[in-house]
Amino acid sequence: MTLYLQGHLRHGKDFELKVNHELPLEGVTALFGRSGCGKTTLLRIIAGLERPRGAVVRFGGQHWQRGRQFLPLHKRRIGLVFQEHSLLPHLSARENLLYGYQRTPTEQRRLHPDEVTAMLGIEHLLDRRIDQLSGGQRQRFSLGRALLISPQLLLLDEPMAALDTQTKREIMPFLSRMAAESGVPIIMVSHSPDEVTRLADRVVFMQNGQIQNVETLREALARPDSPLFDDAGAASVLEGTLGEAGEDNARPFGPPEARLWLTSSAPAAGMDRTRISILARDVSLSLVDPQHISIQNHLPVTIERIDPPRDNRCVVACRTADGQLLLAEITARAVQQLGLATGKQVYALIKSVALLA
Amino acid sequence: MTLYLQGHLRHGKDFELKVNHELPLEGVTALFGRSGCGKTTLLRIIAGLERPRGAVVRFGGQHWQRGRQFLPLHKRRIGLVFQEHSLLPHLSARENLLYGYQRTPTEQRRLHPDEVTAMLGIEHLLDRRIDQLSGGQRQRFSLGRALLISPQLLLLDEPMAALDTQTKREIMPFLSRMAAESGVPIIMVSHSPDEVTRLADRVVFMQNGQIQNVETLREALARPDSPLFDDAGAASVLEGTLGEAGEDNARPFGPPEARLWLTSSAPAAGMDRTRISILARDVSLSLVDPQHISIQNHLPVTIERIDPPRDNRCVVACRTADGQLLLAEITARAVQQLGLATGKQVYALIKSVALLA
Amino acid sequence: GELVRIAAASDLRYALDDIIELYREANPAANVQVVYGSSGKMTTQIINGAPYDIFFSADIAFPKRLEQEGLTATPPAVYAIGRIVLWSNTLDAGSLTLNDLTSDSITRIAIAQPAHAPYGLRAREAMQAAGVWEVVQPKLVFGENIAHAAQMAASGAAQVGVIALSLAKFPELATHNHYLIDDNLHNPLTQGYVVTRRGGNKPEAMHFADFMATEQAHSIMEQYGFVMP
Amino acid sequence: MFQLGPAEWQAIEVTFKLCLYTTIILLLLATPLSWWLAQGRTQFRTVVQAIVALPLVLPPTVLGFYLLITLGPRGVVGQTLQDLGFQHLAFSFEGILIASVIYSMPFAVQPLTEAFRNLGRRPVEVASSLGAGAWDRFRTVIFPLSRGGFVVAATLTFAHTLGEFGVILMLGGSIPGETKVLSVLIYDHAEAMNYDAAHSLSLMLLIFAFATLFVVYSINRRFEVAKL
Amino acid sequence: MFQLGPAEWQAIEVTFKLCLYTTIILLLLATPLSWWLAQGRTQFRTVVQAIVALPLVLPPTVLGFYLLITLGPRGVVGQTLQDLGFQHLAFSFEGILIASVIYSMPFAVQPLTEAFRNLGRRPVEVASSLGAGAWDRFRTVIFPLSRGGFVVAATLTFAHTLGEFGVILMLGGSIPGETKVLSVLIYDHAEAMNYDAAHSLSLMLLIFAFATLFVVYSINRRFEVAKL
């Protein structure tokens, strides 16, 4: 499934949005870019709230906009979460939540109020007037409301900006699952690298009203200069099979020749392929396999590339024994001291606790 | 300077806010707590927008509320950034920005429009109507507007939730400086651990309408179970003197017996004492001083305490040679394999690149 | 001279205008204003303090009422007897009689509101006496005063009006014929006037009242079809 | 105490019908018109807006007089109707109904336009995104959110028609059971110095109006829209 | 073509003064009252709101009649005034001014109340936090944000007073230069079948009103408030 977008739109004399892209849609697509670069505007064009002349919007095989043809928003089945609070003020919290649900034909309903309110932690707030909710509570109702129309596409404009980390943590797996299992593509604006890393399969980088490039999450993370990052820096994503926990609760990941040990908060076993992401800065390199050290994961790797230092740090790309790419970020000084070079065999030390599920 | 708050307030039948606290105010105080715990309500009481009967609000030596006595908001000189967009819709962006500035007596003005707009990157947007601004742009105008009244107290309710990381990075040092140099205390609601770590001197943890505790940033970071953290986990803050960079650009930090090497983005030299924060999970422990490894910083430390494992991870508190506390987070498996115990001398391995300035 | 304000019933609209013009010619210094309306309304207003110096009513009952209230300076005096006519803009009223009003071709007939306009009351009496009231009643439309009734007929919206002869003689309306209703069919329209208590202090007011009794004034009144007492 | 006779009951019935129909017709007409007026501020819309307000300016008797001329047998409208085999509209209930609709137009249009203008586009966008079509959006979002405007429009229209006098006097001819409304009846009583009847009817009218308004405002209050 | 004589000029002057003063007085009175009404929905406020709307309901002639009875020399107010050595108020400019204020009250209060209710507390809170005191807030925030309501209130009041007839006829008695307003004059011309004058004056009135409204609405349009 892809979303084809073509058109341009001017706001005033300073801003012009220009797109001509076919975006793959499976899973979660993050829209990433600086404030004012046109993310909200892009979502509005997709939703049909802006209707630039001559634009083309095609969702899968269906033309939502082309020439005179224009499918109005209420027929597009888009779950939309606006950037700013947008609960309907004359309705109670419950009525807001159910507004779209009631307008969704029974046979199209995949989600139901009970599960959504439970997931969002808003069951006890249903009878409130919306001015009796806190900022974060309102945001959760907006999200729940959009989910409950069981949309064929979710457009989320910073849907969790007002939420605390814990609440986000409860919501994110739900969105992930929704995109993966129900096949509902999600396009999400987010300024939080953490959110993007956890949720996105793909990142659309925008700048000055244009789509700069579209990368898979793995590609986006691997770039040391990725705008995704603040201080966390580059990261690599490894795929492998997660085994059962042993007696010390550590769970093997990957084939024996490139085995990692995971402990905490690992996803339920039985999944065929699991994805883990490792921050480059969490990976150290050693010429020998060190003993008596608390770092549990030592992988033999071959250095494939050493990027020139930026800010005295180098990203070293290593190939693991099972052929995956692992990035290590170390000081230029260490590169020099250890005499690292392309093709050299070294050990990558990964703190097992640094593995993200 | 302290803020004394005492009173209680009910919202509906579910929520009750109850406080009786004297908060130190110097620098930046972060208000941290889950969605709906009462952060906005607390700020509104401080501002005088809620006026619970019998409450007492004392700012420094001045009673803002006590019994019948009540100083209305417009006389409190509070710079207030509301959680939700609150630009005045009948005014242009510029008029919004200057609304409070124009009402500030000239001799009280410490900040001026030029510097504030430059800092916020909104110079080119001044002539817009506010519906011609993006979400993040509006948030920056709200912040700028509050700053320009040169307040004696800043109350910021998630002032940067809609901003991208880069923009935040430009704004945060400004706020820091404002709090430090002009002595304007800041109370800020934030859900972003990154923001709190970078900005706050003190964290007020709220839960269910109550102030749970008030801790300095260092204390808050040191708790392994600190609600501040998502996956980053506990952290330690070390103080020391930062030296000049050598030829390989690494800069020494701390006394020779506990020397660390910092590279990137270190603050300008010449500062007497510098604070660095080290995530516990970035610290590994080794029984011997390992060689041929990319990790540059090896500190001899003494184990002072090993916390019981949570989720198979243990936080190990170590005392450095210069007597500061350094936390390491390692797997329970490693504790067992290395035979770690209180009093044992080990080496703490800290990736130099993991040091935050 | 001092201002004299006159309140006058609507049937005097044109006659009194002519008389005042004449009066002004004779007394260039005179300052006379006139306000027309239904006699009932004028009475209510005078009772409640209206600054009128002379009141020419369409029926002497109203000035008598003012006298009872102690608001008059002179006793109510008859100044003319009025007549009512059938008038139409669309039909030849000259060949109509009261009995023709029952004809199906006449759907709307304008009269003044009998409740407070003397001309309306007399119109009703006449129709009752002619025995057409029952049939005609559903066709009636009511003007607030007699001039209003005349206007309804003049607009053509009402085919026939029962109006004051004095109005039917106004040049604009006189282009159409009228039928004079027999004055035996109704009580006489004894039109009375008073000088109010307020006007009693003004020599100018008394002077104008006297002028109404002059030959010149009478001849104008007669031109407009009034019968002089 | 004054007893209501058949004349009074007739007038009450005519008045009530007139007010009700006028209010309903005006709300139906004014809603789309106001919506259109609220959508933009082009020169043309401003002209229409000013024209809609004009009936306010003419003295009611004058307005009634011109309507009489227009709707009567010699006027454009009345003559056309007669040519088509209908009755002309002077001195008929239909006539005063049309007059009332014109006369009270500004009272319906202005508050509604203002209410619609205050809505902003966001609620409509939200409702669309939740699958509501145009009529559904109007019914469940636009209408309840501008309900205050509708209440003002409806009460001003109803009350203004209740108190209408000059227009009806001129155009209606106070035909009992057809065009004689309460306001004219009370006036007649007062003019005839039939004060008992005038006072009683006025008092009744006031009490009735007060009760109605009180109920309407109370209901409106229960549907208060949340403001942040 | 009909020429304006001194009677017409006098009427125009009286009318303009009456409309202007009424509008100014009403806005001054209605602003605090509406603000208070908009602050809550207690039973008491609802009662006051209903009472304020009552002048609408009474036919203007009837309202005029009762005002005549009250303000005239035999009425409570008029008599009290006379006892204090003043003039009673019937048939005076002051009298019809008071009547106009009462008569048009609902047209000022209702749109303003609705506008104030739509404000929400946020803008006021924002202005307070930026150092604006009560009067400053009213001037720079509340007023501009409810300007639409003020425009509706002012135009409805002005126009309604311009077209006022019944009240003035009863209470004012059409005294030239004092209480004889344009509406009464036009009616008088029409009743005297002086159609030329009636038509000309009506046309003038319409053109003047249209021009005024057009200008007001155009200005209003330039100050449009941003809606998200």
Ligand SMILES: Nc1ncnc2c1ncn2[C@@H]1O[C@H](COP(=O)(O)OP(=O)(O)OP(=O)(O)O)[C@@H](O)[C@H]1O
């Ligand atoms: N008028 C009200 N009636 C009932 N409950 C209310 C009312 N206003 C707020 N609340 C409740 O009070 C609690 C505190 O609200 P507050 O806005 O202070 O939360 P918050 O900590 O700022 O949350 P967030 O991070 O989501 O903005 C919430 O649980 C909210 O639901």
Ligand SMILES: Nc1ncnc2c1ncn2[C@@H]1O[C@H](COP(=O)(O)OP(=O)(O)OP(=O)(O)O)[C@@H](O)[C@H]1O
């Ligand atoms: N009506 C308008 N007139 C002029 N410029 C506008 C208008 N609306 C939006 N803009 C500009 O268009 C640009 C894109 O706006 P948009 O809301 O899409 O940004 P965004 O990427 O969503 O930003 P943010 O992260 O701050 O929400 C911004 O620079 C904004 O100032």
Ligand code: MOO
């Ligand atoms: O002149 Mo009258 O008083 O209308 O019959």
Ligand SMILES: [Mg+2]
């Ligand atoms: Mg945006």
Ligand SMILES: [Mg+2]
């Ligand atoms: Mg909040």
